Amino acid sequence: MRIGLLGCGIVGGAFVELLNERRAAIAATSGVELELARVAVRSITKERAGDLDPALLTTDAQSVVDDPTIDLIVEVIGGIEPARSLIQSALRSGKSVVTGNKELLANVGADLYADADAAGVDLLFEAAVAGAIPIVRPLRESLLGEDVTRLLGIVNGTTNYILTQMSADGVSYAEALAEAQHLGYAERDPTADVEGYDAGAKAAILASIAFGEQVVAGDVYHEGIAGITDADIDYAHRLGYEIKLLAIAEAFPPAEGSAGRREIGVRVHPAMVPVDHPLASVRDSFNAVFVEGTAAGELMFYGRGAGGRPTASAVLGDVVDAAANRLRGHHRPVPTGARAKIRSIDDLASAYYVNLEVTDAPGVLAAVAGAFGAHGVSIRSMEQQGLGSGARIAFITHRAIERNLRATLADLRRLDVVAGIGSVLRVVGD
Amino acid sequence: MRIGLLGCGIVGGAFVELLNERRAAIAATSGVELELARVAVRSITKERAGDLDPALLTTDAQSVVDDPTIDLIVEVIGGIEPARSLIQSALRSGKSVVTGNKELLANVGADLYADADAAGVDLLFEAAVAGAIPIVRPLRESLLGEDVTRLLGIVNGTTNYILTQMSADGVSYAEALAEAQHLGYAERDPTADVEGYDAGAKAAILASIAFGEQVVAGDVYHEGIAGITDADIDYAHRLGYEIKLLAIAEAFPPAEGSAGRREIGVRVHPAMVPVDHPLASVRDSFNAVFVEGTAAGELMFYGRGAGGRPTASAVLGDVVDAAANRLRGHHRPVPTGARAKIRSIDDLASAYYVNLEVTDAPGVLAAVAGAFGAHGVSIRSMEQQGLGSGARIAFITHRAIERNLRATLADLRRLDVVAGIGSVLRVVGD
Numbered sequence: 001m002r003i004g005l006l007g008c009g010i011v012g013g014a015f016v017e018l019l020n021e022r023r024a025a026i027a028a029t030s031g032v033e034l035e036l037a038r039v040a041v042r043s044i045t046k047e048r049a050g051d052l053d054p055a056l057l058t059t060d061a062q063s064v065v066d067d068p069t070i071d072l073i074v075e076v077i078g079g080i081e082p083a084r085s086l087i088q089s090a091l092r093s094g095k096s097v098v099t100g101n102k103e104l105l106a107n108v109g110a111d112l113y114a115d116a117d118a119a120g121v122d123l124l125f126e127a128a129v130a131g132a133i134p135i136v137r138p139l140r141e142s143l144l145g146e147d148v149t150r151l152l153g154i155v156n157g158t159t160n161y162i163l164t165q166m167s168a169d170g171v172s173y174a175e176a177l178a179e180a181q182h183l184g185y186a187e188r189d190p191t192a193d194v195e196g197y198d199a200g201a202k203a204a205i206l207a208s209i210a211f212g213e214q215v216v217a218g219d220v221y222h223e224g225i226a227g228i229t230d231a232d233i234d235y236a237h238r239l240g241y242e243i244k245l246l247a248i249a250e251a252f253p254p255a256e257g258s259a260g261r262r263e264i265g266v267r268v269h270p271a272m273v274p275v276d277h278p279l280a281s282v283r284d285s286f287n288a289v290f291v292e293g294t295a296a297g298e299l300m301f302y303g304r305g306a307g308g309r310p311t312a313s314a315v316l317g318d319v320v321d322a323a324a325n326r327l328r329g330h331h332r333p334v335p336t337g338a339r340a341k342i343r344s345i346d347d348l349a350s351a352y353y354v355n356l357e358v359t360d361a362p363g364v365l366a367a368v369a370g371a372f373g374a375h376g377v378s379i380r381s382m383e384q385q386g387l388g389s390g391a392r393i394a395f396i397t398h399r400a401i402e403r404n405l406r407a408t409l410a411d412l413r414r415l416d417v418v419a420g421i422g423s424v425l426r427v428v429g430d
Numbered sequence: 431m432r433i434g435l436l437g438c439g440i441v442g443g444a445f446v447e448l449l450n451e452r453r454a455a456i457a458a459t460s461g462v463e464l465e466l467a468r469v470a471v472r473s474i475t476k477e478r479a480g481d482l483d484p485a486l487l488t489t490d491a492q493s494v495v496d497d498p499t500i501d502l503i504v505e506v507i508g509g510i511e512p513a514r515s516l517i518q519s520a521l522r523s524g525k526s527v528v529t530g531n532k533e534l535l536a537n538v539g540a541d542l543y544a545d546a547d548a549a550g551v552d553l554l555f556e557a558a559v560a561g562a563i564p565i566v567r568p569l570r571e572s573l574l575g576e577d578v579t580r581l582l583g584i585v586n587g588t589t590n591y592i593l594t595q596m597s598a599d600g601v602s603y604a605e606a607l608a609e610a611q612h613l614g615y616a617e618r619d620p621t622a623d624v625e626g627y628d629a630g631a632k633a634a635i636l637a638s639i640a641f642g643e644q645v646v647a648g649d650v651y652h653e654g655i656a657g658i659t660d661a662d663i664d665y666a667h668r669l670g671y672e673i674k675l676l677a678i679a680e681a682f683p684p685a686e687g688s689a690g691r692r693e694i695g696v697r698v699h700p701a702m703v704p705v706d707h708p709l710a711s712v713r714d715s716f717n718a719v720f721v722e723g724t725a726a727g728e729l730m731f732y733g734r735g736a737g738g739r740p741t742a743s744a745v746l747g748d749v750v751d752a753a754a755n756r757l758r759g760h761h762r763p764v765p766t767g768a769r770a771k772i773r774s775i776d777d778l779a780s781a782y783y784v785n786l787e788v789t790d791a792p793g794v795l796a797a798v799a800g801a802f803g804a805h806g807v808s809i810r811s812m813e814q815q816g817l818g819s820g821a822r823i824a825f826i827t828h829r830a831i832e833r834n835l836r837a838t839l840a841d842l843r844r845l846d847v848v849a850g851i852g853s854v855l856r857v858v859g860d
Binding site: 021025026126133134138141143144212276282283286295301309310313315321324328333 | 572574729740747760
């Protein structure tokens with residue numbers, strides 16, 4: 001089985017190394033002989049890991065895809081172009097493709113699945129979501145009999161590292177971000193991670209597989225973690241929660257007897273998670289995907305979501321699978337399904353944590369409670385901190401519809417007794 | 431795809447129910463039409479769930495296996511016979527088989543895999559280990575590129591429920607066991623669970639898949655949880671641990687340059703697990719399998735390990751997979767490999783917790799420390815509780831070989847200053 005590798009950065013380099021280490025064991029256990037045939041890189045002269053034969057290198061990625069002696073393409077360039085065109089032409093020429101490109105799959109995955117299906121070859125992408133954690137294959141295959149109702153994922157290691165530092169060491173968001181950048185966990189421009197774009201792409205892919213309908217990155221509502229304060233973390237701890245950036249995908253069946261379609265809600269935002277929920281113990285840069293199904297109950301998949309070797313392990317698993325499939329003359333069915341009907345964030349329900357700065361005027365609680373009540377948002381618990389001007393009240397609500405909570409916040413802002421609205425966080429997993 | 435179901439107890443009944451619920455959705459997403467054709471039961475007259483057509487029932491299981499119109503057999507009878515003969519004849523007549531029978535696979539799995547391979551059909555068994563948790567397929571397929579070095583599993587829900595009660599509520603082993611029996615989590619004769627036989631069978635199956643060599647139930651060393659005391663739990667908490675019944679499978683590569691074979695160590699015993707290890711948060715009757723690999727790092731798979739619907743969900747996932755494979759004219763390769771070379775418990779290494787009752791004589795610590803030192807077991811920490819006669823000392827050792835620890839214990843028993851040896855527990859996951 002001759003492999004063409006597109007891209008030889010951190011993941012690509014680790015893949016070359018791992019392939020060399022594992023080649024003999026794979027041949028012995030799976031009967032698949034893997035050979036690295038060509039490697040497309042941006043620069044031939046850049047220094048490479050010692051175990052990569054320089055004669056394999058080329059800067060012409062298209063020539064690797066066009067090479068008729070190559071059976072299988074591994075794409076680890078990332079981004080939409082040229083990855084999309086290269087994968088498309090590989091699939092159309094009958095090559096199997098393994099990729100870890102979440103951005104590509106979250107935006108134009110359906111077109112690529114159709115190409116793979118038409119050509120009767122594999123398009124595998126375990127590495128695209130949650131790195132080394134086997135989650136794509138379990139969702140596609142193990143849970144075929146299951147009615148998955150909700151996924152909750154910690155799928156961005158950078159933000160989980162930052163939130164863990166804030167929670168454990170009491171450092172500020174800015175300090176934790178700087179530390180993450182220093183350690184190489186966060187990019188110099190951290191927007192894609194901290195604003196939830198990266199998690200959003202992964203949420204779209206997970207939702208598509210779990211629910212069998214097409215969800216794209218643009219369908220995902222997202223909020224980042226830059227507004228989380230030390231005070232929020234303190235409140236969360238006192239109330240028995242940890243704050244995590246969650247990717248959430250939910251399916252809402254149509255009302256009994258209605259002819260309407262099922263709706264899918266997909267969002268990424270920070271959330272308060274009860275300390276005894278399995279996701280609360282997922283620390284540092286680890287990832288986890290929590291799956292809820294009607295028969296299986298609660299499942300969780302935990303592990304390293306990024307890094308060269310963990311991601312390369314997922315890529316190599318897919319390569320062995322795709323190679324074995326080619327030898328046996330078959331391929332895995334690709335995810336199909338119509339475009340999902342997306343339920344807007346305005347119509348999604350959650351419990352909320354709302355932190356208000358209030359004046360000391362008499363009747364403050366009555367006025368505030370009235371604003372919640374006017375929009376049907378009921379209060380589960382409240383806690384006042386401090387007295388006089390600058391006192392704060394933290395509320396946890398029962399489940400409410402987002403648009404009602406927003407209307408409540410608009411009313412609260414207009415109240416004289418409310419000096420300001422601090423954080424508003426959703427509470428998930430109770 | 432016509433299904434013959436062997437056994438209709440808790441799991442079989444839940445399977446019938448789930449198949450009815452999910453049939454239409456499965457046909458829509460996987461293109462597989464599933465039909466329950468025959469159901470073999472012990473008694474025709476026993477009351478059944480409402481959605482099972484009584485006309486399908488028979489007490490003649492062999493006639494179901496022999497029925498030429500049936501494509502696929504689901505075996506949920508359990509035990510070795512008649513399950514073994516029925517599965518064998520189903521495989522040999524070209525039917526695919528889905529089973530959740532851990533006892534059978536842990537004892538004679540290799541013969542059955544060979545039968546499936548010879549017939550070119552599937553033998554799938556996701557439900558045999560850790561119920562609803564997808565662990566068999568990820569190990570068999572997702573981690574093909576990975577060098578798995580160790581598995582740590584909480585794979586028996588009954589004992590985990592008992593240990594969770596002891597840890598959280600401070601109840602005794604006897605009280606927690608009685609509560610588990612009252613709730614139906616533990617059998618009236620709890621031996622298979624509390625003595626580690628059930629976990630041992632699952633450990634053998636997991637080790638076989640993870641390492642690609644045959645490990646059978648008889649290869650697994652096991653100790654149960656009946657000796658765990660409230661005092662052990664207290665010590666564990668003070669030292670930062672939880673006590674869990676762990677199934678552990680490890681691979682030991684031959685020394686560099688040696689021609690020897692890799693050895694496999696498989697054991698089940700209670701262990702102290704650090705509170706910040708992901709396994710420490712696995713509570714109540716939940717199961718989890720923690721996987722360590724050289725590239726992927728640490729992975730964990732968490733969920734319900736037992737119960738009708740969770741187990742039926744795993745069975746149905748395998749049924750859909752096997753049915754789709756038949757339609758496409760292929761089957762999954764079965765686990766193969768030679769009999770594993772087993773490393774004896776005597777030669778396995780661990781850190782240990784040792785709790786001694788000592789006299790108040792001067793020089794007690796020197797004498798005790800001398801016994802450890804004489805066998806090369808080094809002490810990482812110690813804590814004395816109480817004074818005078820009846821004082822206790824708890825030690826945590828560095829990693830040591832089991833035979834050296836046992837020699838140390840033999841020497842300690844002979845010391846005048848040692849009134850008795852309390853618990854000895856292995857410490858895992860530091």
